[in-house]
Amino acid sequence: MINYDEAYANVLSHTLDFDQESVSLGHCNGRILAEDVLADRDFPPFDRATKDGIAISSKGLEKGVRTFKIEGVASAGMPQHTLHELHNCIEIMTGAVVPKNADTVVMYEHLNIKDGMATLLQDVKKAQDIHFKGSDVVLGTVLLPKNTIIGPAEIGILASVGKSEVRVKKTPKVCVVSTGNELIAVSETPLPHQIRRSNALSLCAALQKEKIEATSIHLKDEKATIKKELSQILKTYDVVLLSGGVSKGKFDFIPEVMDSLKVKKVFHRVAQKPGKPFWFGIQPTLKTIVFSFPGNPVSTFANYHVYFIPWLCRSLGIEISREEVVLDGSLEVHLPLTRFVQVKTENKKGVLWARPVRENGSGDLTSLVHSDGFICLRPREKAYEKGEVVPYIPT
Ligand SMILES: Nc1nc2c(c(=O)[nH]1)N[C@H]1C(S)=C(S)[C@@H](COP(=O)(O)OP(=O)(O)OC[C@H]3O[C@@H](n4cnc5c(N)ncnc54)[C@H](O)[C@@H]3O)O[C@H]1N2
Numbered sequence: 038m039i040n041y042d043e044a045y046a047n048v049l050s051h052t053l054d055f056d057q058e059s060v061s062l063g064h065c066n067g068r069i070l071a072e073d074v075l076a077d078r079d080f081p082p083f084d085r086a087t088k089d090g091i092a093i094s095s096k097g098l099e100k101g102v103r104t105f106k107i108e109g110v111a112s113a114g115m116p117q118h119t120l121h122e123l124h125n126c127i128e129i130m131t132g133a134v135v136p137k138n139a140d141t142v143v144m145y146e147h148l149n150i151k152d153g154m155a156t157l158l159q160d161v162k163k164a165q166d167i168h169f170k171g172s173d174v175v176l177g178t179v180l181l182p183k184n185t186i187i188g189p190a191e192i193g194i195l196a197s198v199g200k201s202e203v204r205v206k207k208t209p210k211v212c213v214v215s216t217g218n219e220l221i222a223v224s225e226t227p228l229p230h231q232i233r234r235s236n237a238l239s240l241c242a243a244l245q246k247e248k249i250e251a252t253s254i255h256l257k258d259e260k261a262t263i264k265k266e267l268s269q270i271l272k273t274y275d276v277v278l279l280s281g282g283v284s285k286g287k288f289d290f291i292p293e294v295m296d297s298l299k300v301k302k303v304f305h306r307v308a309q310k311p312g313k314p315f316w317f318g319i320q321p322t323l324k325t326i327v328f329s330f331p332g333n334p335v336s337t338f339a340n341y342h343v344y345f346i347p348w349l350c351r352s353l354g355i356e357i358s359r360e361e362v363v364l365d366g367s368l369e370v371h372l373p374l375t376r377f378v379q380v381k382t383e384n385k386k387g388v389l390w391a392r393p394v395r396e397n398g399s400g401d402l403t404s405l406v407h408s409d410g411f412i413c414l415r416p417r418e419k420a421y422e423k424g425e426v427v428p429y430i431p432t
């Protein structure tokens with residue numbers, strides 16, 4: 038049995054390199070950018086008025102002009118006007134192009150306008166209230182580097198540089214496979230010895246958060262069926278997430294079937310709780326990665342977040358988030374297991390405290406709704422005390 042750090046390192050050394058695809062701008066939220074996105078023009082692309090008022094030339098000001106004859110009106114969306122006289126002005130609206138020969142804007146509140154003349158009511162600074170061409174960034178600047186996670190702010194930038202189609206990283210094709218004869222469909226009524234299957238639905242929902250629409254399949258604990266189905270699944274998908282059938286039971290066929298399908302075991306069993314019987318491997322010819330999670334709901338859920346999410350981030354070329362919280366309670370961790378403890382976090386005066394939630398073992402899926410993540414407690418003799426900073430894995 039290997040320890041958590043070894044298991045984690047092994048998982049991360051088997052990442053995949055995903056291809057790229059083009060998706061429409063409206064469908065790229067949450068995806069990973071596969072190209073650098075450059076400014077296709079200066080930002081802003083022209084000298085832009087930032088107030089509604091008048092545009093004047095500072096040369097007129099220098100010559101002592103304080104009352105300006107209104108020559109015309111420039112509104113946003115109009116081509117650039119020209120200011121013809123130093124003692125004239127052009128009324129200008131926010132977002133309009135500052136006229137040629139003008140270099141200063143004065144807002145209406147600082148003016149008295151009467152009979153086609155605008156008089157300054159207070160001192161004016163040259164170049165005020167203009168957002169100058171290229172003052173944010175110049176043409177050719179990298180606005181979004183490759184591997185950026187696309188969110189609402191990024192979509193605004195992509196739109197402004199004309200990307201109606203965006204090159205993004207492909208997400209892996211994932212198949213979620215649950216196993217177990219006791220498991221029935223959600224819509225069925227369980228007999229006393231049966232339970233409704235929930236793990237696959239939880240996993241599919243978690244994958245949706247990563248913009249992955251997984252296929253879900255349930256298999257009975259029959260070796261021949263599992264072998265036949267998995268043989269096809271391995272050929273069709275990049276990643277298989279299994280739940281159940283990996284411990285020591287007489288009907289836990291997954292490790293044996295994997296072996297028969299030439300899926301190379303990277304490791305089986307990790308010194309951790311929950312999720313000790315976790316099996317991880319790769320089919321080298323097909324390059325299919327197999328995460329075979331122990332079936333207890335909390336074990337599946339914890340292993341998905343502890344191992345699969347970092348694996349996905351690394352495969353997609355994005356940073357693995359490493360968070361820390363302050364422990365709000367004391368806990369013992371017996372050797373040699375690393376513990377992933379469900380916690381509920383609370384921000385108290387800018388510090389994120391994590392309080393362990395009440396739970397009843399890895400079969401207790403009801404506890405999962407009371408937590409927002411796991412803290413990772415490596416094994417040590419000394420108990421973990423309130424106030425210690427520990428790694429936190431959000432769920
Ligand atoms: N002799 C040993 N027995 C067990 C060991 C061990 O080391 N030696 N490890 C225990 C640990 S730890 C875990 S975790 C479980 C994992 O077992 P399996 O991966 O083989 O999972 P199953 O036996 O198929 O199921 C376990 C449990 O979870 C329920 N389950 C499974 N799939 C689902 C699902 N899709 N939705 C809801 N619930 C599910 C299943 O009904 C079982 O109750 O093994 C221990 N045993």
Ligand code: MOO
Nearest residue numbers: 311312313336399
């Ligand atoms: O992997 Mo198990 O979760 O300790 O019941």
